[in-house]
Amino acid sequence: MVAIKKAVAEKLLNVRKKLFQQAQSLKVQVLALYLAARDPRTPRYARLLVLIIVAYALSPLDLIPDFIPVLGLLDDLLLLPLLIALAIKATPESVLWDCKQRAAVYFAGARPSSRIAGFVVVLIWFSSAVLLVYWMQGAFT
Numbered sequence: 001m002v003a004i005k006k007a008v009a010e011k012l013l014n015v016r017k018k019l020f021q022q023a024q025s026l027k028v029q030v031l032a033l034y035l036a037a038r039d040p041r042t043p044r045y046a047r048l049l050v051l052i053i054v055a056y057a058l059s060p061l062d063l064i065p066d067f068i069p070v071l072g073l074l075d076d077l078l079l080l081p082l083l084i085a086l087a088i089k090a091t092p093e094s095v096l097w098d099c100k101q102r103a104a105v106y107f108a109g110a111r112p113s114s115r116i117a118g119f120v121v122v123l124i125w126f127s128s129a130v131l132l133v134y135w136m137q138g139a140f141t
Contacts, residue, residue, distance in 0.1 A: 024107070029084065031103035036091045039099065046090040053083045 036042050037050040057080055064075045088096065 028100060028103045028107060029088070031106060032096060032099040033084065033087055033091070035099035035102055036095050039095050041095045042091055046087060049083070049087045049090055053080070053087055056080070056083070 033050055033053075037047045057076075064071050091099075
Protein backbone atom coordinates (compact mmCIF):
# COMPACT_ATOMS: atom_id res chain seq x y z
CA MET A 1 0.00 0.00 0.00
CA VAL A 2 2.82 2.39 0.88
CA ALA A 3 4.62 1.53 -2.36
CA ILE A 4 1.50 2.38 -4.35
CA LYS A 5 1.16 5.73 -2.58
CA LYS A 6 4.81 6.52 -3.29
CA ALA A 7 4.39 5.59 -6.96
CA VAL A 8 1.29 7.78 -7.30
CA ALA A 9 3.00 10.67 -5.51
CA GLU A 10 6.05 10.35 -7.75
CA LYS A 11 3.89 10.26 -10.87
CA LEU A 12 1.99 13.37 -9.74
CA LEU A 13 5.28 15.13 -9.07
CA ASN A 14 6.50 14.28 -12.58
CA VAL A 15 3.25 15.56 -14.09
CA ARG A 16 3.59 18.76 -12.07
CA LYS A 17 7.18 19.25 -13.28
CA LYS A 18 6.14 18.71 -16.91
CA LEU A 19 3.26 21.16 -16.61
CA PHE A 20 5.58 23.73 -15.05
CA GLN A 21 8.10 23.29 -17.88
CA GLN A 22 5.34 23.66 -20.47
CA ALA A 23 4.04 26.78 -18.74
CA GLN A 24 7.54 28.28 -18.76
CA SER A 25 7.90 27.41 -22.44
CA LEU A 26 4.52 28.99 -23.18
CA LYS A 27 5.58 32.20 -21.40
CA VAL A 28 8.68 32.40 -23.58
CA GLN A 29 6.68 31.66 -26.75
CA VAL A 30 4.07 34.33 -25.99
CA LEU A 31 6.68 36.96 -25.15
CA ALA A 32 8.60 36.01 -28.30
CA LEU A 33 5.43 36.48 -30.37
CA TYR A 34 4.85 39.86 -28.76
CA LEU A 35 8.42 40.90 -29.55
CA ALA A 36 8.11 39.54 -33.09
CA ALA A 37 4.91 41.50 -33.66
CA ARG A 38 6.80 44.67 -32.80
CA ASP A 39 9.77 43.77 -35.01
CA PRO A 40 9.80 45.61 -38.36
CA ARG A 41 11.02 42.45 -40.15
CA THR A 42 7.75 40.66 -39.35
CA PRO A 43 5.19 40.72 -42.19
CA ARG A 44 1.94 42.58 -41.67
CA TYR A 45 -0.23 39.46 -41.86
CA ALA A 46 1.73 37.88 -38.98
CA ARG A 47 1.34 41.05 -36.94
CA LEU A 48 -2.39 41.05 -37.66
CA LEU A 49 -2.63 37.42 -36.59
CA VAL A 50 -0.91 38.20 -33.27
CA LEU A 51 -3.34 41.09 -32.77
CA ILE A 52 -6.29 38.75 -33.41
CA ILE A 53 -4.89 36.21 -30.93
CA VAL A 54 -4.46 38.83 -28.22
CA ALA A 55 -7.91 40.29 -28.90
CA TYR A 56 -9.54 36.85 -28.74
CA ALA A 57 -7.64 35.84 -25.60
CA LEU A 58 -8.54 39.04 -23.76
CA SER A 59 -12.05 39.45 -25.13
CA PRO A 60 -14.96 38.70 -22.82
CA LEU A 61 -16.81 37.28 -25.85
CA ASP A 62 -16.03 33.73 -26.93
CA LEU A 63 -17.16 31.58 -29.82
CA ILE A 64 -18.67 29.25 -27.23
CA PRO A 65 -19.57 30.97 -23.92
CA ASP A 66 -17.55 29.76 -20.92
CA PHE A 67 -20.66 29.01 -18.84
CA ILE A 68 -21.49 26.06 -21.12
CA PRO A 69 -19.98 23.04 -19.33
CA VAL A 70 -16.84 21.56 -20.92
CA LEU A 71 -17.36 23.11 -24.37
CA GLY A 72 -17.03 26.66 -23.06
CA LEU A 73 -13.45 26.17 -21.90
CA LEU A 74 -12.61 23.69 -24.63
CA ASP A 75 -12.61 26.37 -27.33
CA ASP A 76 -10.00 28.33 -25.34
CA LEU A 77 -7.91 25.22 -24.77
CA LEU A 78 -7.96 24.24 -28.44
CA LEU A 79 -8.33 27.46 -30.40
CA LEU A 80 -5.71 29.60 -28.68
CA PRO A 81 -2.86 27.08 -28.99
CA LEU A 82 -3.75 26.52 -32.65
CA LEU A 83 -3.74 30.26 -33.32
CA ILE A 84 -0.41 30.64 -31.50
CA ALA A 85 1.07 27.82 -33.59
CA LEU A 86 -0.23 29.51 -36.74
CA ALA A 87 1.34 32.82 -35.70
CA ILE A 88 4.65 31.08 -35.04
CA LYS A 89 4.54 29.54 -38.53
CA ALA A 90 3.69 32.93 -40.08
CA THR A 91 6.66 34.65 -38.44
CA PRO A 92 10.02 34.38 -40.23
CA GLU A 93 12.38 31.96 -38.49
CA SER A 94 15.20 34.46 -38.09
CA VAL A 95 12.91 36.98 -36.41
CA LEU A 96 11.36 34.32 -34.19
CA TRP A 97 14.77 32.96 -33.20
CA ASP A 98 15.99 36.44 -32.24
CA CYS A 99 12.82 37.11 -30.27
CA LYS A 100 12.97 33.74 -28.49
CA GLN A 101 16.52 34.52 -27.41
CA ARG A 102 15.46 37.91 -26.07
CA ALA A 103 12.47 36.37 -24.28
CA ALA A 104 14.61 33.63 -22.72
CA VAL A 105 17.10 36.23 -21.47
CA TYR A 106 14.22 38.24 -20.03
CA PHE A 107 12.85 35.27 -18.07
CA ALA A 108 16.29 34.02 -17.02
CA GLY A 109 17.48 37.33 -15.62
CA ALA A 110 16.21 39.48 -12.83
CA ARG A 111 13.20 41.40 -14.03
CA PRO A 112 12.87 45.02 -13.08
CA SER A 113 10.70 45.60 -10.05
CA SER A 114 9.31 48.65 -8.42
CA ARG A 115 8.33 48.75 -4.78
CA ILE A 116 6.22 51.82 -5.42
CA ALA A 117 4.26 50.11 -8.20
CA GLY A 118 3.80 47.04 -6.00
CA PHE A 119 2.56 49.25 -3.16
CA VAL A 120 0.09 50.99 -5.49
CA VAL A 121 -1.28 47.65 -6.73
CA VAL A 122 -1.70 46.34 -3.17
CA LEU A 123 -3.33 49.62 -2.14
CA ILE A 124 -5.81 49.40 -5.03
CA TRP A 125 -6.74 45.80 -4.15
CA PHE A 126 -7.05 46.62 -0.45
CA SER A 127 -9.18 49.69 -1.18
CA SER A 128 -11.39 47.64 -3.49
CA ALA A 129 -11.87 45.01 -0.78
CA VAL A 130 -12.75 47.65 1.82
CA LEU A 131 -15.23 49.31 -0.55
CA LEU A 132 -16.78 45.93 -1.37
CA VAL A 133 -17.25 45.13 2.34
CA TYR A 134 -18.69 48.60 2.94
CA TRP A 135 -21.07 48.19 0.00
CA MET A 136 -22.10 44.71 1.16
CA GLN A 137 -22.89 46.00 4.66
CA GLY A 138 -25.08 48.71 3.20
CA ALA A 139 -26.82 46.28 0.87
CA PHE A 140 -27.81 43.87 3.64
CA THR A 141 -28.91 46.34 6.32
